[in-house]
Structure formats: structure tokens, C-alpha cells
Amino acid sequence: MVLLFVPPVLFGALLLAFRGSDHLKLASEWPYLPWQFLVVAVAGGVATLGGALDWRYHRSPLNMKIPKKERDAEAAALGLGGVPMFVLMWGAMMHPKPTLWLIPILVVLIYTVVAISYDEFVFHIKRCGRVENAYHRMLVFGNGIAWLAWFHFIFC
Template sequence: MLLTRAPLREYLSLVLLFLPAGLFAVLLATFRHDPRLGVSAAFPYLPGQFVLLALAGTVATAGGVLDWRYHRNPLNMKIPKKEREAEAAALGLGGLPMFGLMWGATLSAQPTRYLLPIIVVLIYTVAAICYDEFVFHRKRCGALENTYHRMLVFGNGIAWGSWFHYIYCS
């Protein structure tokens, strides 16, 4: 597949795509001895919710990378600037604050203090994703690109739900 050279700003969404997974791994390794994380020295090393989070997050990240690469092929449609900005807003203004709030709730003795901010950021993030999907993707995307979007959206949704379950239902 031929790829074009993208300006540095076009890599922002790709960097933001990998940031939560990398941060989660670093923080999990850093705080592995904290009993609130449930990390064990014996198999299974992680709680089931974290395993599901990792699997669903991998699917989401793969979908995001495939979609990003799809748009770098000169034979496929280029992403307009407004769409790139909408995607960066969903990832950067929704995904990153959500990650911080979820991590804070995970390590908190009172995670319910984080519940309202998590719900507010969740609403913003869902609205930003819906805006991107309905304004930019609804009619123009083919089956392959829609598959990538579904991998990204549903993978992230399942990963988030799994983490939320760990925090509030375990």
C-alpha cells in the first residue's frame, strides 16, 4: 500500500490513539503492588476486567491504526481538516481526561467521588464520537472503513465498560 508523507499534525490522532494503552501499561506496572489493582504474582496475574480491557483495547487500537493508514493511501479519500480536528477533540478532550478520571477512581478509597465527572466526560466523548460519525462518515464511508470505525468505537466502549465494572462492581 502506498502511503503519503503526512505533516506532523496528522500524526496527532495516531499518538492520541496509543497514549491510553501505553499509560495504562506504565501505571499498572508502577502501581502493581497497590492492593486496589488486584495484580497477582500467580496466574491469572490480572483481574478478568483488565484482561477484557486489554483485548477490547487491542481491537480498538487496531481499528484506529487501520483507519489512519487507510486515509494515508492516495487512492482513498483524504480526511478533511475539520474531521481531523473532531477526531482529535474526541480523543484528546474526551479520552485523555476520561483515562485520568478512571485511573484516579481505580486507586481511590472512595471511587464514587469520581462518578459524576466520569459521566460528564463520557457524555462529551460520546457526543464527540457521534458528531464525527454522523457528520463525516455516515454516507461517504464504505464497508471496509465502517468496519475500522466499529472496531475503534465498540472496542473502546467494551474496554471502558470493563474498567468501569472493575471500579464500581468489584
């Protein structure tokens, strides 16, 4: 659960800490943020909500508990994929030549997609009902859209 909140909290804190940086292209009037950051906020918010709802869903005694192997797979996707991706993306955004960060970003992206796919196809494909699948879609597609918007901001 903690890993779920690392990227949004860190993103907000770093935006505040580096608000004077020219790399962020922040404006002094509304909208203060580039449109890509607004998409990151909305899509990332949907993803975080989906992850929190899924966590809460599994805390209910009426719903199935997550096996250790599944928890480990999800932690690997978040901890070894999502957190390093965040660090790489922030580094690329703040660097004068972000293209130097492109290969490591793509390597971590491939790992993350494989880890998420493993989790979905091994643990969730047959077992999850409609509600839990909706939470997973919120998490996966929300994060995917947020990442694409951030990628667009950095590289386009």
C-alpha cells in the same frame, strides 16, 4: 495518531508502576490480572488496531484524505474525551472512595459519546465504505467494551 496510543501505553506503564498497589488486585500467579483488565486488553487492542488501520487507510493515495474539520473532531473526541476519561478512571481506581469520581466520569462520558457521534454522523455516515466502517466499529466498540470492563472493575 499519537492520541490513539496514549491510553494503552499509559495503562500498561501505570499497571507496572503501581503493581504493588492493593487497588489493582493483581495476583502472584496466572491470571495475574483481574478478568476486567484482560477484557480491557483485548477490547482495547481491537480498538487500537482499528484506529491504526483507519489511519493507514487514509494515508493511501487511493483513499480519500480526511478534511481538517474531521481531523479536528476526531482529535477533540480523543484529546478532550478519551484522555481526560483515562485520567479520571485511573484516579477513581486508585482512590479509596471511587464514587467521588463518578459524576466527573459521567460528564466526560457524555461529552465523548457526543463527540464520537458528531464525527460518525456528520463525516462518516454517507461517505465511508465497508472497510472504513469496519475500522470505525473496531475503534468505537472496542473502546466502549474496554471502558465498560474498567468501569465494572472500579465500581462493582
